[in-house]
Amino acid sequence: MATSYSIQELMRMIASAAGSIADTTSDKEGQQFMQALLTAPRIYVAGAGRSGLIAKAFAMRLMHIGMESYVVGETITPAMQNGDLLVVFSGSGETHSITDICKTAKAVGGALSH
Numbered sequence: 001m002a003t004s005y006s007i008q009e010l011m012r013m014i015a016s017a018a019g020s021i022a023d024t025t026s027d028k029e030g031q032q033f034m035q036a037l038l039t040a041p042r043i044y045v046a047g048a049g050r051s052g053l054i055a056k057a058f059a060m061r062l063m064h065i066g067m068e069s070y071v072v073g074e075t076i077t078p079a080m081q082n083g084d085l086l087v088v089f090s091g092s093g094e095t096h097s098i099t100d101i102c103k104t105a106k107a108v109g110g111a112l113s114h
Contacts, residue, residue: 036113037067040085044110046072046101047089055089072101082109 005013037043043062047055055071062069070077072086080086086105090098102112 033113036085036111037062037087040083040111041068042078042081042084043067043069044072044077044080044084044086044105045069045089046086046098048095048097051089051091051095055087058087058089080105080108080110084110085113086110087113 043059045055045059046052059069059071084105086102088098088102105112
């Protein structure tokens with residue numbers, strides 16, 4: 001039988017996980033990522049499985065704040081061009097479909113962020 005947690009316990013677990021990730025991210029990396037987002041003509045996101053769901057949510061939030069964002073693989077996504085940014089979401093960093101997308105983005109002159 002599955003363990004039952006209260007809403008408060010689940011929120012604390014999520015906050016703890018987010019805090020652990022924040023502890024491993026440098027200010028320099030964060031600033032570089034923000035600069036890449038702010039200067040890219042178009043932002044593409046990619047991910048598989050649960051990471052793909054988060055990527056789609058991220059693209060939607062970017063669109064809500066006025067940025068031009070697209071999800072790789074959707075039927076209405078335009079071709080990536082030189083100078084566009086690809087943001088990749090991957091738990092393992094080794095998903096073949098995602099690494100192939102990264103190689104293609106680099107081949108057309110796109111920038112990568114993860």
